[in-house]
Amino acid sequence: MMDFVSTRANSPPIGLSEALRAGLAADGGLYVPAQSPSFALADFDGMDDLPAIAARFLTPFFKGDPLASELAAICASAFNFPIVRKSVGAHDTLELIHGPTAAFKDFGARFLAEALSRLEPAGAPPLTILVATSGDTGGAVAAAFAARAQFRVVILYPKGRVSQRQETQLTCWPDNVLALRVGGSFDDCQRICKALLNDPRGARFSSANSISLGRLLPQMAYYAYASVLHARAHASPLQLIIPTGNLGNALAALWARHLGLPIGEIHLACNANHGLRDFFNGGDYQAHPSLTTLASAMDVGAPSNFERLQWLIPNPNELRQAARCTSISDAQIERQVRQTYQMSGEIICPHTATAYAVAETLSGRWTLVSTAHPAKFESIIEPLLDIKIPIPPALATLLDRPTRVTDIDASTDAVRALIALH
Numbered sequence: 420m421m422d423f424v425s426t427r428a429n430s431p432p433i434g435l436s437e438a439l440r441a442g443l444a445a446d447g448g449l450y451v452p453a454q455s456p457s458f459a460l461a462d463f464d465g466m467d468d469l470p471a472i473a474a475r476f477l478t479p480f481f482k483g484d485p486l487a488s489e490l491a492a493i494c495a496s497a498f499n500f501p502i503v504r505k506s507v508g509a510h511d512t513l514e515l516i517h518g519p520t521a522a523f524k525d526f527g528a529r530f531l532a533e534a535l536s537r538l539e540p541a542g543a544p545p546l547t548i549l550v551a552t553s554g555d556t557g558g559a560v561a562a563a564f565a566a567r568a569q570f571r572v573v574i575l576y577p578k579g580r581v582s583q584r585q586e587t588q589l590t591c592w593p594d595n596v597l598a599l600r601v602g603g604s605f606d607d608c609q610r611i612c613k614a615l616l617n618d619p620r621g622a623r624f625s626s627a628n629s630i631s632l633g634r635l636l637p638q639m640a641y642y643a644y645a646s647v648l649h650a651r652a653h654a655s656p657l658q659l660i661i662p663t664g665n666l667g668n669a670l671a672a673l674w675a676r677h678l679g680l681p682i683g684e685i686h687l688a689c690n691a692n693h694g695l696r697d698f699f700n701g702g703d704y705q706a707h708p709s710l711t712t713l714a715s716a717m718d719v720g721a722p723s724n725f726e727r728l729q730w731l732i733p734n735p736n737e738l739r740q741a742a743r744c745t746s747i748s749d750a751q752i753e754r755q756v757r758q759t760y761q762m763s764g765e766i767i768c769p770h771t772a773t774a775y776a777v778a779e780t781l782s783g784r785w786t787l788v789s790t791a792h793p794a795k796f797e798s799i800i801e802p803l804l805d806i807k808i809p810i811p812p813a814l815a816t817l818l819d820r821p822t823r824v825t826d827i828d829a830s831t832d833a834v835r836a837l838i839a840l841h
């Protein structure tokens with residue numbers, strides 16, 4: 420049986436189902452797998468689609484858990500949209516943007532919803548899923564949970580810091596989704612969620628943030644898929660450049676490599692929020708207030724998954740060897756969006772542009788991770804390129820719906836009171 424332990428080591432080890440449901444450990448830490456299963460390419464022989472490779476990869480993590488017999492079904496239902504791999508110029512891309520809300524957050528949100536809905540007993544009072552979002556997570560979580568009567572979703576997002584289309588995706592849901600527009604930053608939203616999870620006062624809360632184990636596992640699974648297919652095709656490891664904010668996506672790649680998957684170098688592409696870059700360039704790790712940038716889903720000053728990374732590789736000098744990190748300015752993002760369009764006709768979102776901009780500075784062939792569809796950020800991209808971006812059908816359906824939102828101060832007590840009324 421696989422145990423999951425807290426990064427702060429003051430909570431007892433628990434099983435997978437409990438860790439998925441808990442969101443955050445009671446000591447305030449993040450859940451991590453206590454054992455390290457190891458993988459070889461041959462483990463995936465005969466498998467070539469994402470649900471099959473994901474289920475094989477996740478088997479050791481589900482071992483001995485009540486959900487073990489459901490793993491294949493969870494993967495098949497959650498991962499029912501494609502990952503597109505293609506070449507753009509001298510590099511390859513890994514497009515994680517073809518889910519229902521057009522950002523990579525759909526993988527984690529759908530996986531968590533499939534898992535938790537199999538754990539919630541029929542007739543129990545609804546479980547409230549708390550989600551702090553810098554724009555894309557909230558929409559993905561609402562889309563994954565909205566039609567499930569056993570759940571309520573409470574979304575906290577920073578006022579004025581998400582794109583209009585992202586905001587529509589956060590606010591276009593039925594009654595069981597409460598969208599709160601917080602007068603503060605993403606870090607405030609994250610802080611309030613953590614405070615509620617730590618002190619639920621009788622409410623039943625769970626979380627669907629980067630801090631949830633239900634995000635880490637499926638994100639590792641798509642890197643297993645991508646690296647296995649890449650290694651088969653090229654007989655070389657996958658070299659990744661990953662747009663990074665709260666460090667959930669990149670952490671999954673680092674962890675997958677740690678478990679033996681054929682992943683080579685990993686380069687984190689950040690926006691002007693530079694705490695991670697300063698650390699990887701030799702400084703001490705310091706949380707900063709978040710800066711507002713064009714790549715708003717990466718506007719994180721205190722990436723919560725850094726705690727998991729430090730747990731995985733406690734020695735700071737060793738940790739600095741595990742990845743490189745570059746910070747990309749808004750001016751570089753704009754230049755890159757234009758240049759990529761001119762050179763290849765590819766339209767990329769401002770987040771994905773950070774990875775493309777990093778690739779310009781490196782030699783060798785890299786796989787650039789595409790994290791959101793540019794149609795979500797049309798107000799930035801369309802004026803830059805003087806074009807209209809076609810909207811993917813799933814996104815278009817959401818954008819047509821009526822919306823509803825409540826404004827609230829960045830105060831845990833205010834949020835707690837409103838949830839109690841809901």
Ligand SMILES: *Cc1c(COP(=O)(O)O)cnc(C)c1O
Pocket residue numbers: 522523524554555556629662663664665666667668669716717770771790791
């Ligand atoms: C969330 C998000 C990111 C950052 O991912 P992390 O896992 O928080 O590092 C990058 N790009 C887009 C489009 C996102 O929605």
